Amino acid sequence: KASKFVYFNNPMWPGEAHSLLVENILFKGKSEYQEVMVFESASYGKVLVLDGIVQLTEKDECAYQEMIAHLPLCSIPSPKTVLVVGGGDGGVLREISRHDSVEHIDICEIDEMVINVSKQFFPQLAVGFEDPRVHLHVGDAVEFLRNAKQGKYDAIIVDSSDPVGPAQELVEMPFFQTIARALRPGGVLCNMAESMWLHTHLIQDMISICRQTFKDVHYAWTSVPTYPSGVIGFLLCSTEGPTVDFRNPVNPIEKLGHLKSKRELKFYNSEMHLAAFALPSFLKSEVKAL
Numbered sequence: 001k002a003s004k005f006v007y008f009n010n011p012m013w014p015g016e017a018h019s020l021l022v023e024n025i026l027f028k029g030k031s032e033y034q035e036v037m038v039f040e041s042a043s044y045g046k047v048l049v050l051d052g053i054v055q056l057t058e059k060d061e062c063a064y065q066e067m068i069a070h071l072p073l074c075s076i077p078s079p080k081t082v083l084v085v086g087g088g089d090g091g092v093l094r095e096i097s098r099h100d101s102v103e104h105i106d107i108c109e110i111d112e113m114v115i116n117v118s119k120q121f122f123p124q125l126a127v128g129f130e131d132p133r134v135h136l137h138v139g140d141a142v143e144f145l146r147n148a149k150q151g152k153y154d155a156i157i158v159d160s161s162d163p164v165g166p167a168q169e170l171v172e173m174p175f176f177q178t179i180a181r182a183l184r185p186g187g188v189l190c191n192m193a194e195s196m197w198l199h200t201h202l203i204q205d206m207i208s209i210c211r212q213t214f215k216d217v218h219y220a221w222t223s224v225p226t227y228p229s230g231v232i233g234f235l236l237c238s239t240e241g242p243t244v245d246f247r248n249p250v251n252p253i254e255k256l257g258h259l260k261s262k263r264e265l266k267f268y269n270s271e272m273h274l275a276a277f278a279l280p281s282f283l284k285s286e287v288k289a290l
Protein backbone atom coordinates (compact mmCIF):
# COMPACT_ATOMS: atom_id res chain seq x y z
CA LYS A 1 0.00 0.00 0.00
CA ALA A 2 1.30 3.47 -0.83
CA SER A 3 2.48 5.01 2.44
CA LYS A 4 2.95 8.76 2.60
CA PHE A 5 4.35 11.32 4.98
CA VAL A 6 1.97 13.72 6.73
CA TYR A 7 3.41 17.15 7.52
CA PHE A 8 2.61 19.01 10.72
CA ASN A 9 3.36 22.70 10.32
CA ASN A 10 1.56 25.33 12.39
CA PRO A 11 1.80 29.04 13.28
CA MET A 12 2.69 27.83 16.79
CA TRP A 13 6.10 26.79 15.37
CA PRO A 14 6.77 28.97 12.31
CA GLY A 15 9.48 27.93 9.89
CA GLU A 16 9.52 24.27 10.83
CA ALA A 17 7.44 21.16 10.18
CA HIS A 18 7.37 17.70 11.67
CA SER A 19 6.35 14.66 9.65
CA LEU A 20 5.39 11.06 10.25
CA LEU A 21 4.96 8.19 7.79
CA VAL A 22 1.28 7.21 7.63
CA GLU A 23 0.38 3.53 7.24
CA ASN A 24 -3.36 4.22 7.19
CA ILE A 25 -5.91 6.74 8.38
CA LEU A 26 -8.19 5.20 11.02
CA PHE A 27 -10.54 8.12 11.78
CA LYS A 28 -11.32 11.58 10.46
CA GLY A 29 -14.01 13.73 12.03
CA LYS A 30 -15.01 17.23 12.99
CA SER A 31 -16.45 17.95 16.41
CA GLU A 32 -18.06 21.24 17.32
CA TYR A 33 -14.61 22.37 18.50
CA GLN A 34 -11.92 20.92 16.28
CA GLU A 35 -10.92 18.43 13.60
CA VAL A 36 -10.08 15.00 15.02
CA MET A 37 -7.90 12.47 13.22
CA VAL A 38 -6.34 9.12 14.15
CA PHE A 39 -3.80 7.32 11.98
CA GLU A 40 -1.52 4.32 12.23
CA SER A 41 2.05 5.58 11.87
CA ALA A 42 4.97 3.49 10.64
CA SER A 43 7.11 4.05 13.72
CA TYR A 44 5.11 5.57 16.64
CA GLY A 45 2.01 3.38 16.72
CA LYS A 46 -1.37 5.10 16.54
CA VAL A 47 -1.39 8.91 16.57
CA LEU A 48 -4.12 11.34 17.75
CA VAL A 49 -4.22 14.68 15.91
CA LEU A 50 -6.41 17.69 16.79
CA ASP A 51 -6.63 20.58 14.29
CA GLY A 52 -3.46 19.33 12.61
CA ILE A 53 -1.43 19.15 15.85
CA VAL A 54 -0.08 15.85 17.23
CA GLN A 55 -1.58 15.29 20.70
CA LEU A 56 -0.15 11.86 21.47
CA THR A 57 1.33 8.74 19.97
CA GLU A 58 1.24 5.25 21.46
CA LYS A 59 5.03 5.12 21.57
CA ASP A 60 5.85 8.33 23.48
CA GLU A 61 2.64 9.30 25.32
CA CYS A 62 4.10 7.78 28.50
CA ALA A 63 6.64 10.61 28.80
CA TYR A 64 3.92 13.26 28.88
CA GLN A 65 1.10 11.51 30.78
CA GLU A 66 3.35 10.08 33.52
CA MET A 67 5.26 13.33 34.12
CA ILE A 68 2.24 15.67 34.07
CA ALA A 69 0.52 13.45 36.66
CA HIS A 70 3.34 12.34 38.96
CA LEU A 71 5.34 15.58 39.19
CA PRO A 72 2.46 17.19 41.17
CA LEU A 73 1.01 14.09 42.87
CA CYS A 74 4.36 12.79 44.15
CA SER A 75 5.17 16.26 45.54
CA ILE A 76 2.41 16.33 48.16
CA PRO A 77 1.65 13.75 50.87
CA SER A 78 -1.41 11.57 50.08
CA PRO A 79 -3.38 13.62 47.48
CA LYS A 80 -7.11 12.84 47.82
CA THR A 81 -9.11 15.07 45.46
CA VAL A 82 -7.78 15.80 41.96
CA LEU A 83 -9.15 17.76 38.99
CA VAL A 84 -8.05 17.21 35.38
CA VAL A 85 -8.74 20.01 32.89
CA GLY A 86 -8.73 18.61 29.34
CA GLY A 87 -7.14 15.17 29.21
CA GLY A 88 -10.04 13.66 27.28
CA ASP A 89 -7.85 10.84 25.95
CA GLY A 90 -7.81 9.40 29.48
CA GLY A 91 -4.02 8.99 29.76
CA VAL A 92 -3.63 11.33 32.74
CA LEU A 93 -6.53 9.57 34.50
CA ARG A 94 -4.68 6.26 34.03
CA GLU A 95 -1.68 7.73 35.81
CA ILE A 96 -3.62 9.43 38.63
CA SER A 97 -5.36 6.14 39.42
CA ARG A 98 -2.00 4.65 40.46
CA HIS A 99 -2.21 6.83 43.59
CA ASP A 100 -4.12 4.80 46.19
CA SER A 101 -4.55 7.88 48.40
CA VAL A 102 -6.74 9.52 45.72
CA GLU A 103 -10.46 9.24 46.53
CA HIS A 104 -12.12 11.52 43.97
CA ILE A 105 -11.09 12.56 40.44
CA ASP A 106 -13.03 15.19 38.48
CA ILE A 107 -12.23 15.61 34.78
CA CYS A 108 -13.59 18.46 32.66
CA GLU A 109 -13.09 17.85 28.93
CA ILE A 110 -14.84 20.13 26.44
CA ASP A 111 -14.89 17.77 23.44
CA GLU A 112 -16.76 14.47 23.79
CA MET A 113 -15.48 13.31 20.40
CA VAL A 114 -11.95 13.12 21.85
CA ILE A 115 -13.22 10.83 24.63
CA ASN A 116 -15.12 8.56 22.25
CA VAL A 117 -12.24 8.38 19.74
CA SER A 118 -9.79 7.55 22.53
CA LYS A 119 -12.05 4.76 23.81
CA GLN A 120 -12.22 3.33 20.30
CA PHE A 121 -8.57 3.64 19.21
CA PHE A 122 -6.49 4.14 22.40
CA PRO A 123 -7.87 1.68 24.99
CA GLN A 124 -4.56 1.76 26.89
CA LEU A 125 -5.21 5.45 27.60
CA ALA A 126 -9.01 5.39 27.88
CA VAL A 127 -8.63 2.71 30.59
CA GLY A 128 -8.32 5.76 32.87
CA PHE A 129 -12.08 6.40 32.55
CA GLU A 130 -12.84 2.97 34.04
CA ASP A 131 -11.61 3.96 37.50
CA PRO A 132 -14.70 4.28 39.76
CA ARG A 133 -13.17 7.41 41.37
CA VAL A 134 -13.43 9.28 38.04
CA HIS A 135 -16.31 11.76 37.55
CA LEU A 136 -16.55 13.03 33.96
CA HIS A 137 -17.85 16.54 33.19
CA VAL A 138 -18.15 17.33 29.48
CA GLY A 139 -17.98 21.10 29.15
CA ASP A 140 -15.94 24.28 29.38
CA ALA A 141 -13.39 24.15 32.20
CA VAL A 142 -13.53 27.96 32.58
CA GLU A 143 -17.19 27.58 33.56
CA PHE A 144 -16.51 24.46 35.64
CA LEU A 145 -13.82 26.17 37.71
CA ARG A 146 -15.89 29.34 38.16
CA ASN A 147 -18.46 27.17 39.93
CA ALA A 148 -15.99 24.91 41.75
CA LYS A 149 -16.11 24.90 45.57
CA GLN A 150 -13.31 26.95 47.12
CA GLY A 151 -10.40 24.85 48.39
CA LYS A 152 -11.83 21.59 47.05
CA TYR A 153 -8.78 20.12 45.29
CA ASP A 154 -5.39 18.90 46.47
CA ALA A 155 -4.14 18.98 42.88
CA ILE A 156 -5.30 20.35 39.53
CA ILE A 157 -3.70 19.09 36.31
CA VAL A 158 -4.26 21.13 33.14
CA ASP A 159 -3.67 18.73 30.27
CA SER A 160 -4.59 21.14 27.51
CA SER A 161 -3.88 21.42 23.81
CA ASP A 162 -2.11 24.50 22.42
CA PRO A 163 -3.72 27.89 23.20
CA VAL A 164 -4.96 28.21 19.62
CA GLY A 165 -8.57 27.03 19.52
CA PRO A 166 -10.64 25.56 22.37
CA ALA A 167 -7.75 25.92 24.86
CA GLN A 168 -7.22 29.66 24.20
CA GLU A 169 -8.71 30.83 27.50
CA LEU A 170 -6.63 28.37 29.52
CA VAL A 171 -3.57 30.63 29.58
CA GLU A 172 -5.27 33.80 30.78
CA MET A 173 -5.19 35.33 34.27
CA PRO A 174 -8.88 34.79 35.19
CA PHE A 175 -8.53 31.05 34.59
CA PHE A 176 -5.46 30.75 36.87
CA GLN A 177 -7.29 32.76 39.55
CA THR A 178 -10.17 30.29 39.54
CA ILE A 179 -7.63 27.45 39.76
CA ALA A 180 -5.92 29.00 42.79
CA ARG A 181 -9.33 29.45 44.46
CA ALA A 182 -10.34 25.83 43.81
CA LEU A 183 -7.09 24.49 45.34
CA ARG A 184 -6.79 23.91 49.08
CA PRO A 185 -3.99 25.74 50.98
CA GLY A 186 -0.76 23.98 49.97
CA GLY A 187 -2.49 22.50 46.93
CA VAL A 188 -0.63 22.15 43.62
CA LEU A 189 -1.22 22.96 39.95
CA CYS A 190 0.57 21.22 37.09
CA ASN A 191 -0.08 23.04 33.82
CA MET A 192 1.13 22.10 30.33
CA ALA A 193 3.62 24.85 29.47
CA GLU A 194 4.84 24.40 25.90
CA SER A 195 8.42 24.22 24.63
CA MET A 196 11.47 26.07 25.96
CA TRP A 197 12.87 26.14 22.41
CA LEU A 198 9.76 27.63 20.79
CA HIS A 199 7.64 29.46 23.31
CA THR A 200 9.73 31.39 25.85
CA HIS A 201 7.43 34.44 25.42
CA LEU A 202 4.35 32.35 26.21
CA ILE A 203 6.17 30.69 29.09
CA GLN A 204 7.20 34.13 30.42
CA ASP A 205 3.58 35.33 30.19
CA MET A 206 2.29 32.25 32.01
CA ILE A 207 4.95 32.55 34.71
CA SER A 208 4.20 36.25 35.23
CA ILE A 209 0.51 35.41 35.67
CA CYS A 210 1.24 32.46 37.96
CA ARG A 211 3.65 34.50 40.10
CA GLN A 212 0.80 36.90 40.84
CA THR A 213 -1.58 34.06 41.62
CA PHE A 214 0.46 31.38 43.41
CA LYS A 215 3.08 31.30 46.18
CA ASP A 216 5.61 29.18 44.29
CA VAL A 217 6.15 28.63 40.56
CA HIS A 218 8.58 26.18 38.93
CA TYR A 219 9.19 25.04 35.37
CA ALA A 220 9.86 21.37 34.62
CA TRP A 221 10.16 19.59 31.28
CA THR A 222 10.22 16.23 29.56
CA SER A 223 11.16 14.68 26.25
CA VAL A 224 8.36 13.92 23.77
CA PRO A 225 9.92 13.21 20.37
CA THR A 226 6.66 13.74 18.43
CA TYR A 227 6.03 17.22 19.85
CA PRO A 228 7.63 20.13 18.01
CA SER A 229 11.23 20.63 19.23
CA GLY A 230 10.99 17.27 20.99
CA VAL A 231 10.36 18.68 24.46
CA ILE A 232 7.36 19.96 26.41
CA GLY A 233 7.25 21.77 29.74
CA PHE A 234 5.04 22.04 32.78
CA LEU A 235 4.41 24.82 35.28
CA LEU A 236 4.32 23.46 38.83
CA CYS A 237 2.63 25.96 41.17
CA SER A 238 1.68 25.77 44.84
CA THR A 239 -0.75 27.90 46.83
CA GLU A 240 -0.24 29.68 50.15
CA GLY A 241 -0.18 27.10 52.93
CA PRO A 242 2.00 24.07 53.73
CA THR A 243 5.23 24.46 51.75
CA VAL A 244 5.62 22.13 48.78
CA ASP A 245 9.13 21.18 47.70
CA PHE A 246 8.65 19.94 44.12
CA ARG A 247 12.23 18.72 44.11
CA ASN A 248 11.61 16.38 47.02
CA PRO A 249 8.98 13.80 46.06
CA VAL A 250 7.46 13.14 49.52
CA ASN A 251 5.15 10.62 47.93
CA PRO A 252 7.65 8.52 45.98
CA ILE A 253 6.33 6.57 43.05
CA GLU A 254 7.77 3.29 44.31
CA LYS A 255 5.04 3.25 47.01
CA LEU A 256 2.31 3.52 44.40
CA GLY A 257 -0.11 0.75 43.76
CA HIS A 258 -0.35 -0.44 40.17
CA LEU A 259 -3.37 -0.31 37.92
CA LYS A 260 -5.58 -3.34 37.58
CA SER A 261 -4.11 -3.51 34.09
CA LYS A 262 -0.74 -4.05 35.81
CA ARG A 263 0.77 -1.48 33.43
CA GLU A 264 4.27 -0.57 34.60
CA LEU A 265 5.58 2.99 34.53
CA LYS A 266 7.55 3.45 31.31
CA PHE A 267 9.07 6.88 31.88
CA TYR A 268 8.61 8.49 35.31
CA ASN A 269 10.87 7.61 38.24
CA SER A 270 12.38 9.57 41.14
CA GLU A 271 15.53 10.53 39.21
CA MET A 272 13.49 11.78 36.23
CA HIS A 273 11.36 13.74 38.70
CA LEU A 274 14.40 15.58 40.00
CA ALA A 275 16.02 15.98 36.56
CA ALA A 276 12.83 17.53 35.15
CA PHE A 277 13.48 20.73 37.15
CA ALA A 278 17.05 21.19 35.87
CA LEU A 279 16.93 24.04 33.36
CA PRO A 280 19.34 25.15 30.61
CA SER A 281 21.03 28.50 31.12
CA PHE A 282 19.33 30.19 28.14
CA LEU A 283 15.92 29.46 29.71
CA LYS A 284 16.95 30.84 33.09
CA SER A 285 18.22 34.04 31.48
CA GLU A 286 15.38 34.39 28.95
CA VAL A 287 12.60 33.74 31.43
CA LYS A 288 12.71 36.00 34.47
CA ALA A 289 12.10 34.41 37.85
CA LEU A 290 13.12 30.91 36.85
Ligand SMILES: NCCCN[C@H]1CC[C@H](N)CC1
Pocket residue numbers: 053054055056064087088089091159160161162192194227228232
Ligand atom coordinates in the same frame (compact mmCIF):
# COMPACT_ATOMS: atom_id res chain seq x y z
N1 LIG B 1 -3.30 14.66 26.50
C1 LIG B 1 -2.50 14.72 25.33
C2 LIG B 1 -1.53 15.87 25.33
C3 LIG B 1 -2.16 17.20 25.14
N2 LIG B 1 -1.13 18.21 25.31
C4 LIG B 1 -0.71 19.02 24.20
C5 LIG B 1 -0.56 18.25 22.91
C6 LIG B 1 -0.08 19.16 21.77
C7 LIG B 1 1.20 19.88 22.13
N3 LIG B 1 1.61 20.78 21.07
C8 LIG B 1 1.06 20.63 23.44
C9 LIG B 1 0.59 19.71 24.54
